[in-house]
Structure formats: C-alpha cells, structure tokens
Amino acid sequence: MARTIGSNGARTAEAIRQAGVTLIYRHGYEAMSLRQLAAEVGLQSGSLYKYFDNKQSLLFDIVREHMADLLAKAEADLAGIDDPMARLKAFSAFHLRYHMQRMAHVFIANMEIRSLDDDHRAMVVGLRRRYENLLEDTLRAGAQAGVFRIAEPKVATYAIISMLTGICMWYRPGGRLSQDQLVDIYTGLVVDGVTGPQGLTAAAERHRALA
Amino acid sequence: MARTIGSNGARTAEAIRQAGVTLIYRHGYEAMSLRQLAAEVGLQSGSLYKYFDNKQSLLFDIVREHMADLLAKAEADLAGIDDPMARLKAFSAFHLRYHMQRMAHVFIANMEIRSLDDDHRAMVVGLRRRYENLLEDTLRAGAQAGVFRIAEPKVATYAIISMLTGICMWYRPGGRLSQDQLVDIYTGLVVDGVTGPQGLTAAAERHRALA
DNA sequence: TCAGGAAACAATCAAGCGTTCTTTTTTATT
DNA sequence: AATAAAAAAGAACGCTTGATTGTTTCCTGA
Incomplete structure (x- = not known):
C-alpha cells in the first residue's frame, strides 16, 4: 500500500x-x-x-507558534487598558488562563528552549522578552504613579511570571478549585506583593486625589 | 594501558x-x-x-542526593524558629540562597523528574512533598495566628515556591544585584503577598497584644 | 615481595536513531 | 477516461547509543 x-x-x-x-x-x-x-x-x-525538514524544525515550529500566539493574545487582551493596576490584573488573569488551558505548549516552550539551536533559540527568547516587557512596563508605570511599591521592576517581573507560570506544574482540570477561583487567588498574591504592606502609598493617594 | x-x-x-x-x-x-x-x-x-549500574541510576543518584540535601539543610535552618513570620522569612532566604548556589542541581531535579522511571520518580516526589510541607505548615500556622491572610495555603505554597525557584532561570553570579539584595527583594514580595494589603489583620493585632 | 583486588582499556553487540530514496496508491484535474 | 499531483509506504543508509565482556595494568596490604 x-x-x-x-x-x-x-x-x-x-x-x-x-x-x-x-x-x-x-x-x-x-x-x-x-x-x-x-x-x-x-x-x-x-x-x-x-x-517538516527535520526534527529540529518541528520543535521550532511548535515553540515559535506558541510564543507568537501567547504574545498576540496578551497584547490584544491588554489593549485599551491604561490604568496600571487594571493592566496588572488583566495580565495576571490572562497569563493564568492561558497557561491552564495550554499546559503542554507552555511546558514545551519553557523546557525545550535549550534543545533549539542558537538561531532558533534567539528568536524564541526575543518573543519571550517582548512578552515579559508587557508586565515590566506595567510595573514601572504603576511604580511611577505610586500605585505599586517596587524596588526592582525587572526582578519583580521575573518573580511574578515564575509564580504564575508555576500553575501548570500542578494544575489539573476538574480539581477542587475552579479556574476562576485560582485566578482570584493568584492575582491576589500578585497584587498584594506589589502594593506592599501599607497598601497604597502616599504618592498613590495623591495620584488618586487628582483623579 | x-x-x-x-x-x-x-x-x-x-x-x-x-x-x-x-x-x-x-x-x-x-x-x-x-x-x-x-x-x-x-x-x-x-x-x-x-x-553506577546504568544511566538511569546515575540520574536518580544525583537527583535523590540533591533532594535529600535540600530537605535536610532546610530542616536544620528552620529548627528552633517558631514564629510563623520568622519561619517564612527564614524559609524564603534559605530557598533562595540554596537555589542561587546550586543552580545546576536544582535545575536537574526540577526538569528531569520525568526522565526517572516510576519508582524513582515516586521517591523523589515524596521528598519534594516533605520539603513543600515545611512551607505549607508555616503558612497554615501563620494564618491561624492571624499573621497571614491566606485563602488557600496549598495554592500559596506552590505559588511561593515557584516564584522563589524561578530565580535560577535568570540569576547569574556577579550580576548587578548581590545575593543579599535579591533575598531582600524576593522575601519582601513573599511577605507582602501573604500579609495582604492591610498588613496585619485584626486577629493578628489581638495576637500581638497578647504577646 | 608478591598476590589479589581495584581501575581502566579495548573491542563488541544489538538496537535504535534521523534521514533519504524509490515505489505505490489515492485523489484531483482536465 | 487520462493524467498529473499528492500522500504515504517501505526499504535502506550510516551512525550513535547504552550496555557487556574479557583483558591488562596499577596499587596496596600482609
């Protein structure tokens, strides 16, 4: 045959x-x-x-397509949201939902980067950097407005993304907690982490008063 | 020869x-x-x-020894510390320092678990569970004492550990920030995340007043 | 000093790998 | 109905892999 x-x-x-x-x-x-x-x-x-041309290009296709999709959907989700706090919450919710829904793709994109050859890896890392910047820029904007208290936006960006991404290490559909509940819990941790123990700072109060 | x-x-x-x-x-x-x-x-x-007997047992030896070492050192570090907040900070600092110093071991233990066969994997996962419980128990104790406000200790445990572990995705010795600075930044994020926007709750105030 | 064990070499095995090439069958076009 | 293109089979390739065995050399303790 x-x-x-x-x-x-x-x-x-x-x-x-x-x-x-x-x-x-x-x-x-x-x-x-x-x-x-x-x-x-x-x-x-x-x-x-x-x-496909070879095994390597199959992996690259999968990873690149996933990263491009992640970035495009995130940008679409955040479009039109200007307030830093709203953007942070939206980013957190988007990231969590996306990662719960496409765990396999996410896992591959994170784990198999080292299996890509140099050129391919550089391309993927570039996309990831752009994605991270969505969060980092928001954190910087919020810090400047006094809404967030963040000593190191870059570190905070990595920390937050690691925390959120970690959900696909243990989440399984049909578990005790719904996706909505998990989004609430995680987002709460994120927001509290960047607003600090006193909540809004004095600068933020001023910023608020002006609004 | x-x-x-x-x-x-x-x-x-x-x-x-x-x-x-x-x-x-x-x-x-x-x-x-x-x-x-x-x-x-x-x-x-x-x-x-x-x-070694075969390739698989080499991997298992490396991973198991690392996990056992991590667990033993953590338990030693936390021994004698009773206050939940102090324990949380100590855990966070320990975890970060350990992960910055032994990035390769940590990376392997996290990434190559799937390459272990079932029995070996079960053993390693058991050790990891014990390690996670160090944090989870602390979070529960702190929540009960009113020092932390945590809706879901289990989720918070995963979230915090993911965040802290993420440091070895980007940390490189000799970078702009020292290990001490990074410990401060990350621990601050953790503490703020579990104490909530208002800081100590009313229950915690009562707890404090009694002390 | 000299046996016996420890340490490493050298050669080998079957199995599996990614990949290429040719052939055959099915589908679509005219 | 004839023909070209598409889709997959199937065989073969050179190589590498994890693993095994027999042998040789070195070290050490009685």
Whole structure:
C-alpha cells in the first residue's frame, strides 16, 4: 500500500503537530523518536518528512507558534487598558488562563528552549522578552504613579511570571478549585506583593486625589 | 594501558558525579551520552559501569542526593524558629540562597523528574512533598495566628515556591544585584503577598497584644 | 615481595536513531 | 477516461547509543 484512503495533507499536518506536542510534553524532545511520533499519527517515519525538514524544525515550529500566539493574545487582551493596576490584573488573569488551558505548549516552550539551536533559540527568547516587557512596563508605570511599591521592576517581573507560570506544574482540570477561583487567588498574591504592606502609598493617594 | 597512574575510585566517582551534573544541566539527561560523560572525566565509556549500574541510576543518584540535601539543610535552618513570620522569612532566604548556589542541581531535579522511571520518580516526589510541607505548615500556622491572610495555603505554597525557584532561570553570579539584595527583594514580595494589603489583620493585632 | 583486588582499556553487540530514496496508491484535474 | 499531483509506504543508509565482556595494568596490604 502507499497512499492511504481518505488521506489529506492538511489534516495529517495538524495531527503530526498535535501528536508532537503531546509526545514532547510527555517524554521530552530528545526522548521522542520520530518513529514513535509517526506511529502515533499512523504513518511511517519517513513520511513525516513531507511535513517538516527535520526534527529540529518541528520543535521550532511548535515553540515559535506558541510564543507568537501567547504574545498576540496578551497584547490584544491588554489593549485599551491604561490604568496600571487594571493592566496588572488583566495580565495576571490572562497569563493564568492561558497557561491552564495550554499546559503542554507552555511546558514545551519553557523546557525545550535549550534543545533549539542558537538561531532558533534567539528568536524564541526575543518573543519571550517582548512578552515579559508587557508586565515590566506595567510595573514601572504603576511604580511611577505610586500605585505599586517596587524596588526592582525587572526582578519583580521575573518573580511574578515564575509564580504564575508555576500553575501548570500542578494544575489539573476538574480539581477542587475552579479556574476562576485560582485566578482570584493568584492575582491576589500578585497584587498584594506589589502594593506592599501599607497598601497604597502616599504618592498613590495623591495620584488618586487628582483623579 | 589499563589502570592509569594515580587513579582512585573515590575521586573518580566524584568526578563522574560532577561531570554528570554539568552535562545534564547543559544538554539534558536524554541528550547526554555516556561516551560524552566518560570523555569529560577522561575515561572510556565502559569504565563508567564500575560506578553506577546504568544511566538511569546515575540520574536518580544525583537527583535523590540533591533532594535529600535540600530537605535536610532546610530542616536544620528552620529548627528552633517558631514564629510563623520568622519561619517564612527564614524559609524564603534559605530557598533562595540554596537555589542561587546550586543552580545546576536544582535545575536537574526540577526538569528531569520525568526522565526517572516510576519508582524513582515516586521517591523523589515524596521528598519534594516533605520539603513543600515545611512551607505549607508555616503558612497554615501563620494564618491561624492571624499573621497571614491566606485563602488557600496549598495554592500559596506552590505559588511561593515557584516564584522563589524561578530565580535560577535568570540569576547569574556577579550580576548587578548581590545575593543579599535579591533575598531582600524576593522575601519582601513573599511577605507582602501573604500579609495582604492591610498588613496585619485584626486577629493578628489581638495576637500581638497578647504577646 | 608478591598476590589479589581495584581501575581502566579495548573491542563488541544489538538496537535504535534521523534521514533519504524509490515505489505505490489515492485523489484531483482536465 | 487520462493524467498529473499528492500522500504515504517501505526499504535502506550510516551512525550513535547504552550496555557487556574479557583483558591488562596499577596499587596496596600482609
């Protein structure tokens, strides 16, 4: 046999992509063999090369597409929100929801960066930097307005993102807490962490009074 | 040639362990070949089997020893500290310092858990759970005393540990900020996050008044 | 001093890897 | 109905991998 009945290029390409995400998530990129991937899709390993140039480019496609999607959706979600506190909450909520819904993609993008060769890695890191800047800029703006008290916006950015991203280390759908509840809890931790023990500072009170 | 001059079993074993940590940190467990490891130590690949049963047990040894060390040192550090706030700060400081000093070990223990087979993984996860409980118990005690305002101690535990552990994703020795400064910044975020916007609650005030 | 154990080499194995190439079958176009 | 293009099979490739074995050399303690 050769071409199987009902076969379709676009459908197969999507199946390969999905199976790739699942297998890399479960076993890691290095540990996933192309024969394993092919079997998952119902193909011979050689046939995969109609859909990507090599194993590396499959990983890159998956990671880059995910990062681009994450960045685009975040920018769309924050568009039009100017108030730093509102932006912070929106970012936190978006990040959490996205990570709960696409755990496998997120996990791969975070874990397998080192498996990318230099050029590809640089591209992905660039996208990640742009994403982080969405938060960092918000933190700086809030600090300047006196709404946040943050000694080191860069450090706070890394800290917050690490905390939020950590949710996909343990979250499982159907658990005791709903996604909404988790968003509330995490966002509360974030907001309290950046507003400090006294809540709004004097500068923020002034800023408020003017508004 | 066979046995090289000045060779010593204990020294070689330690060299293998160290090289293993370095290579797994850099390339990942699956991507590290035993020939690569042997070359790093100055051995033939076959000689490695005098020091471990197989590749898997090398990884397990590294991870388990790290987790046991982390847990023991943390327990020692917190021993004698009863006040929840003091314990929280001590835990945070310990965790950060440990992670800044042994980034490679930490990274491996977090990333390569999935490369362990089921029994080994279960053992490591058990140790991790015990470590997490150090923090969770502290959070619960503090919440009960009214010093912390925490809706979900379990979630807060995961969130805090993720945030703190995240430091080894970007920290590099010799950077702009010293370890002490970073400990201050991160611990501040943690403390503010668990005390809430109003600082101490009414219950905490009562608790304080009694002391 | 000289045996016995420790340490390492050297060669080898089967299995699996990513990849390429050719062939066959199905689908779409005219 | 004829033909071209698309989709996949299947065989083969050179290599590397983790693992094993037998042998040689060195070290050390009685």
